[in-house]
Amino acid sequence: MEDNNIGGASSSHEESGTIKEQDRLLPIANVGRIMKQILPTNAKISKEAKETMQECVSEFISFVTSEASEKCRKERRKTVNGDDICWALGTLGFDDYSLPLKRYLNRYREIEGEKLANNNQDRVISEETEPTNQAEASTSGRFVGNRSTRNL
Numbered sequence: 001m002e003d004n005n006i007g008g009a010s011s012s013h014e015e016s017g018t019i020k021e022q023d024r025l026l027p028i029a030n031v032g033r034i035m036k037q038i039l040p041t042n043a044k045i046s047k048e049a050k051e052t053m054q055e056c057v058s059e060f061i062s063f064v065t066s067e068a069s070e071k072c073r074k075e076r077r078k079t080v081n082g083d084d085i086c087w088a089l090g091t092l093g094f095d096d097y098s099l100p101l102k103r104y105l106n107r108y109r110e111i112e113g114e115k116l117a118n119n120n121q122d123r124v125i126s127e128e129t130e131p132t133n134q135a136e137a138s139t140s141g142r143f144v145g146n147r148s149t150r151n152l
Contacts, residue, residue: 025058064088 031054035045067088068080082105089098 024062025054026061028054031057064092064094067092 028050032045032050035050035053036043039045064085065080065088068084071084071087072078072080082101086098086102086105089095089101
């Protein structure tokens with residue numbers, strides 16, 4: 001098999017066509033950090049426990065994502081979204097996770113929508129208060145020529 005990688009970057013597939021373990025698993029440091037959040041501060045986590053959890057959560061994510069991806073393929077869509085993940089969780093029998101995740105996703109979208117609306121409102125206000133010509137800008141004390149007067 002010919003290697004067409006540019007710049008020596010490693011391919012995400014080995015020569016046999018299988019996915020490398022490092023590309024299949026979540027980073028173990030992230031898994032350990034999440035595990036520590038729920039444990040008492042003086043608790044220790046063995047390397048074996050982290051590796052076992054790493055395998056489990058990576059397999060779980062692949063399982064759910066595969067189901068969501070299959071739904072998208074049948075619907076002739078290329079992008080898996082949050083609703084697809086929630087649907088897959090429910091379909092696979094993880095209703096205890098599906099419903100709270102759906103509520104979280106809806107709340108996240110509300111907050112992002114509010115942020116977008118606020119940013120657009122700020123942009124409109126900024127455009128309304130910007131000087132319209134160079135003479136107006138220089139008399140406002142905000143700009144002189146092409147340089148800002150803030151640091152002068």
